[in-house]
Amino acid sequence: MKTKTHDPGTPLTLSRKALALIDKAELTPQEVEWLNQETISNFRNHVNPGFLEYRKSVTEQGQHAAIEWRASGPNTLIDTQGREYIDCLGGFGIFNVGHRHPTVVKAVERQLAKQPLHSQEMLDPLRALLAKLLADITPGDLQYCFFGNSGTEAVEAALKLAKAYQSPRGRSAFIATEGGFHGKSLGALSATSKPVFRQPFYPLVPGFSHVPFGDLAAMEARLKAHAEQGDPVAGVIVEPIQGEGGVIIPSDDYLPGLRRLCDEYGALLIFDEVQTGMGRTGKLFACQHSNTTPDILCLAKALGGGVMPVSATIASKKVFSVLFDNPFLHTTTFGGNPLACAAAIATINVMLEEDLASNSAEVGEYLLDGLKSLARQHPSLVAAVRGRGMLQAMEFHDNTLGYAFAKGMFDQGVLVAGTLINAKTIRVEPPLTLTRALVDKVLKRAKLVLDQMERNHTPESPDTSETRLAVNA
Numbered sequence: 001m002k003t004k005t006h007d008p009g010t011p012l013t014l015s016r017k018a019l020a021l022i023d024k025a026e027l028t029p030q031e032v033e034w035l036n037q038e039t040i041s042n043f044r045n046h047v048n049p050g051f052l053e054y055r056k057s058v059t060e061q062g063q064h065a066a067i068e069w070r071a072s073g074p075n076t077l078i079d080t081q082g083r084e085y086i087d088c089l090g091g092f093g094i095f096n097v098g099h100r101h102p103t104v105v106k107a108v109e110r111q112l113a114k115q116p117l118h119s120q121e122m123l124d125p126l127r128a129l130l131a132k133l134l135a136d137i138t139p140g141d142l143q144y145c146f147f148g149n150s151g152t153e154a155v156e157a158a159l160k161l162a163k164a165y166q167s168p169r170g171r172s173a174f175i176a177t178e179g180g181f182h183g184k185s186l187g188a189l190s191a192t193s194k195p196v197f198r199q200p201f202y203p204l205v206p207g208f209s210h211v212p213f214g215d216l217a218a219m220e221a222r223l224k225a226h227a228e229q230g231d232p233v234a235g236v237i238v239e240p241i242q243g244e245g246g247v248i249i250p251s252d253d254y255l256p257g258l259r260r261l262c263d264e265y266g267a268l269l270i271f272d273e274v275q276t277g278m279g280r281t282g283k284l285f286a287c288q289h290s291n292t293t294p295d296i297l298c299l300a301k302a303l304g305g306g307v308m309p310v311s312a313t314i315a316s317k318k319v320f321s322v323l324f325d326n327p328f329l330h331t332t333t334f335g336g337n338p339l340a341c342a343a344a345i346a347t348i349n350v351m352l353e354e355d356l357a358s359n360s361a362e363v364g365e366y367l368l369d370g371l372k373s374l375a376r377q378h379p380s381l382v383a384a385v386r387g388r389g390m391l392q393a394m395e396f397h398d399n400t401l402g403y404a405f406a407k408g409m410f411d412q413g414v415l416v417a418g419t420l421i422n423a424k425t426i427r428v429e430p431p432l433t434l435t436r437a438l439v440d441k442v443l444k445r446a447k448l449v450l451d452q453m454e455r456n457h458t459p460e461s462p463d464t465s466e467t468r469l470a471v472n473a
């Protein structure tokens with residue numbers, strides 16, 4: 001039975017109440033109480049109660065935790081209770097230019113006042129301008145853009161583009177990497193490696209296999225085996241740095257090595273920079289650290305400036321031209337809409353005007369040094385700290401410790417990610433606008449939390465109440 005009231009007046013009343021709240025900047029205590037209760041009961045009955053259990057498990061007191069309300073600055077947000085959090089998670093990499101950057105907000109507002117969505121028949125100018133800008137800022141001969149609304153769609157388009165290019169050449173196989181994450185649609189999921197996400201959905205798209213990340217010999221062996229079996233590889237898809245996989249940074253010769261192997265074996269090289277792109281790692285695109293250009297590049301997450309969802313799949317003319325004869329071979333209604341393009345154009349402007357990639361490199365290094373020094377002080381808790389730019393991870397000795405740290409930081413008003421899938425590795429992925437002053441605050445709070453954990457921690461007898469909550473996948 002649905003838990004749902006049958007009063008026909010309710011949806012109208014509720015929608016009015018919701019609109020009134022959206023219209024408000026601040027809430028009265030009564031409104032806060034009402035909104036919190038509605039949020040929890042509607043998650044329980046209409047979204048997915050699993051999220052409530054998850055939130056409970058990652059908060060110190062086992063409370064449902066915070067209900068977010070608004071961004072209070074470029075690097076901070078506040079909940080409905082007025083508690084402020086330093087954002088060291090950046091929405092898993094969407095808030096690169098900070099929260100509500102005025103240039104992005106203004107561009108979207110001005111476009112909203114003119115024409116939010118496109119006719120789908122006439123030529124839309126912002127799509128054309130954004131495509132040109134992306135061709136200009138991306139490396140090498142990347143020149144043509146397809147726009148979507150999510151990272152998954154960017155990957156899906158990349159895979160389809162590679163197939164369209166390679167199928168006349170008798171190639172359909174793809175090689176991805178262990179620990180790689182590329183999204184969860186059936187196509188993108190075929191490239192994603194995590195068994196827990198894949199297992200319920202077999203059979204996936206045929207022809208995908210995975211080799212260890214960072215291992216050129218394994219990649220070469222697989223390419224060779226495919227060639228010898230008469231099933232040559234169409235494409236190789238990798239993240240230049242694995243994000244969801246735990247911020248895994250390959251050696252400097254990995255990407256150039258992949259480029260060389262793909263050229264040798266006739267495979268297209270696809271870089272999924274959905275998370276590493278847009279300045280995250282200290283350069284506009286992570287592949288620029290090793291001067292490597294893929295045939296197809298996927299962008300999303302931060303491309304919309306933390307204001308609009310938008311993704312791009314950018315390819316060389318050689319590859320993209322298979323879509324010239326029939327541009328309708330792969331389309332989506334909302335991809336490249338005027339609001340999304342306005343946001344992305346503004347985001348590129350901000351990235352360049354404020355040189356946020358450099359800030360990511362500089363302040364990122366300051367933060368990384370601080371976290372490394374904390375790790376040295378707590379070797380029984382922290383196994384490793386690694387990162388590039390503002391894509392960083394603290395690896396704890398086990399899930400229990402990682403969870404405890406994420407909870408402790410949350411209690412201290414700092415958002416970091418103890419992900420459901422890998423609590424052992426805590427991701428630190430703040431807006432690239434983070435300042436040294438805020439880094440100092442974060443480090444001070446991290447020290448408090450680690451000192452407290454050290455006092456509670458006896459390696460021989462892990463706290464079983466915590467172990468119960470740790471999700472081990």
Ligand SMILES: *Cc1c(COP(=O)(O)O)cnc(C)c1O
Nearest residue numbers: 150151152181182183272274275
């Ligand atoms: C987040 C992510 C995706 C999926 O993007 P969505 O917008 O969630 O669909 C794909 N690839 C990488 C590398 C990601 O980090």
